[in-house]
Amino acid sequence: MAFEGLAERLQGTLTKIRGKGKVSEQDIKEMMREVRLALLEADVNFKVVKQFIASVKEKALGQEVMKSLTPGQQVIKVVNEELTALMGGEQSKIAVNNKPPTVVMMVGLQGAGKTTTTAKLANHLRKKHNRNPMLVAADIYRPAAIKQLETLGKQLSMPVFSLGDQVSPVEIAKQAIAKAKEEHHDYVLIDTAGRLHIDEKLMDELQQVKEIAKPDEILLVVDAMTGQDAVNVAESFNEQLDVTGVVLTKLDGDTRGGAAISVKAVTNTPIKFAGMGEKIDQLEPFHPERMASRILGMGDVLTLIEKAQMNVDEEKARELEKKMKNMDITFDDFLDQLDQVRNMGPLDELLNMMPGMNKMKGMKDLKVDDKQIGHVEAIVRSMTPMEKQDPSIMNASRKRRIAKGSGTSIQEVNRLLKQFDEMKKMMKQMSNMTSGKGKKKGKGFGGLKLPF
Structure with missing residues (x-):
């Protein structure tokens, strides 16, 4: 599971305070020291950790907690609430355009799983929301990406719009949206080009696609396994494109979880989906409150x-x-x-x-x-x-x-x-x-x- 190390450390720390009939200021300080170390080891941004600890400490030392009949439980409640708030507070849903199609631009670096995530999102929209999406192959620099999207589309019995690798992504996006309107598709998912790292040429092209496609959503696909780098990538893309949401992939892997905890706080961009495996149906809407419960060992019954x-x-x-x-x-x-x-x-x-x-x-x-x-x-x-x-x-x-x-x-x-x-x-x-x-x-x- 994602966050395994962090979950283990936090649960161990909170167990010490859980059953205490009386909690002193010293108890809170010691607990906060442990929580701080656990978050830093999980690769959570250090500024985010500092703010989180200050906020929890202030609330945990408040009269409501210290005079409570179950102060240990109250402290855990505070940690849970603050962790939930840190990851966005509540679920951020995908946009719906009242005048279809809803256009979604999928952006990100190579290797993050962008093309697969595009197909997973289309599958999710059809299965969970009864939508009729069209996939668009606009990554012309990587012919394998076009082939991959076409294969995934075939697997899902879903249309893939492609003009090959000799037409500009801007023209592909323009024609795809026109085609989607003709064929009454209510979502258009554009798989754009990635790079091994962020560069000016990539951003210019994405800006042009954005200008012509006028997307309702720009979803940034980020590899959670890269930890703090994932947050840096999110920050750069957000500055250039005003990203509307983040999709974290490989959240099922042996990851320290820092990206999920930091990305909302650093970029103010909500995490909308999480990839929980390689299968085409393993994409879940991201629920901050459920993820916080899982990290703190409280389960996730709703999921x-x-x-x-x-x-x-x-x-x-x-x-x-x-x-x-x-x-x-x-x-x-x-x-x-x-x-x-x-x-x-x-x-x-x-x-x-x-x-x-x-x-x-x-x-x-x-x-x-x-x-x-x-x-x-x-x-x-x-x-x-x-x-x-x-x-x-x-x-x-x-x-x-x-x-x-x-x-x-x-x-x-x-x-x-x-x-x-x-x-x-x-x-x-x-x-x-x-x-x-x-x-x-x-x-x-x-x-x-x-x-x-």
């Missing part, structure tokens, strides 16, 4: 619910609920659920969005290997329809056949069968508790190991 709504079949979910109550769940149901959960994203990331999961024993180091999930899937797919429906019929020869067919061992088959049985029992307990029937308390996740 988790949104992912579920997009990827989980409601009819199948209702059917599964009935089966859970009767302990009728089969390996076929398990495969269905595995597919739906996999579509939501990496399992360890999903678990991190659940409040308190980061504090559970073993969760910190949980890394779910896709190969392990593949082994589980192979075992289930090697079963006969009867075996999937009723695993109790499994005998030694059946297990040998399944192990051989799935390229696994008999021990792995036995382990999965045992864990599946435990999972069914736990689901029964959970459904009883939620329906008010259960008189005993379930043992929760404690004794259950995930079946992969």
